[in-house]
Amino acid sequence: RAELSAQIRDNHNWAVRKGISVDRSELVTGEHSGLRTLPQQPVDNPNLAGALADNGVKWTGSDNSREPQQRAVGTASGAAKTVPRHPMNVYYNVGTAAEMADEYNWIYTSRADGGSGICESNPASTCLPAPLPTATGYADHIVPQEARTALSHVLGNDPRPHYVHQSNLAEERLLYPVLDRVLADYRALFAPSAPLVNPAQRDVGTELTRRAAWDQALAAGKVTAYRIGTAVTVKAPAGVTAPVTAPEGTRKRLALGTAAFGTPYAGTRSAWTAPEPLQTSVTLTLPTA
Incomplete structure (x- = not known):
């Protein structure tokens, strides 16, 4: 607990020294570490709840694809609660549109088409009819698909935020086309009197x-x-x-x-x-x- 608490405190203090605006009550751990992750980690790190309390953390980000419902971390009165966040299919380990399409093909094409076949064995997934062209697949298929998914959450009055990775802002800046599409589609549907809001x-x-x-x-x-x-x-x-x-x-x-x-x-x-x-x-x- 002492080590976890010190790491949270040190990160907060570093941000303050650098002039970064942060709220001590909010936290996102790296890869949502410390929170239970089925099946390999069926319970939270037993030291996490205490470390959050030590630092005044009331809200910690979690992965909506794993835990869509908000819950308390620990059993103490006033324990921190999770804030489920939607992951986006803009991968952390790619930097170019071609790399993104290539990995997308691996996940979403059948073994016969050279993919991993995960989409065949996972009942929650669907295989592409054919691999995407690596030169155009990101712009023509992945961007509109991800923008449509994100916008559906907004239109469904789902307040859960979306999360991406710092790498999505580097190299070819893959995140920006998705965000631009979400904003453009939303503004085409709604008047300026109904702006998008970005709650903390x-x-x-x-x-x-x-x-x-x-x-x-x-x-x-x-x-x-x-x-x-x-x-x-x-x-x-x-x-x-x-x-x-x-x-x-x-x-x-x-x-x-x-x-x-x-x-x-x-x-x-x-x-x-x-x-x-x-x-x-x-x-x-x-x-x-």
Whole structure:
């Protein structure tokens, strides 16, 4: 534990000395090391939870392809939680488009076509009908495929971030065409009033925690909501915040008076909201016109 804690502390201190903006509550370990990785490592490193606590880490990145659900690291009250992140098929060990297409072919073509055959034996995978041309395969197939996958997460209201590697920014800078395609496709679908947002890791972690609590309350039948005239009332268990989207001009009832509700986005206002002091439910007043 002492060694792990010292490494986390030293990394943070190095970043601060170099003028890099970092948040002590956020961490991503190299290759998500320390977290359980089935089947070879069925449990977390027993020293990880304590080392995270020693350094005030509340949110640590994890691999969504292995653990899509957020969880606590350790059993202590206030233990750090994972923030699952989507891996992207822009490989860490390639630097050129030709290398990327070549490795992609190895993974996604059949043995008969010179590939590894992994796609044949893995029921979750699909083989390409033929190997990609190494000269054009990255731009013509891999870039639109990866951009489509990433954009589907955005359009599905999935707050989980995506992760890539520093090597993707070197040599031929393979990451940039994918990012450019994601941004271009998104902007072709949505008006400027609905911009992409880039929440910090702690904000994504908080979002996932709130969603889990809300989903659990809904499944247990412990949420009620109704509208009478222009008044909307939402009641959830204590400590559970409610995700609400309402028209522009909506007001939230306070103990005394009202206040503008939520944050503006795409012509509406939204927020995770809870009762104010001395209240047991959330009451919103909708605009009359």
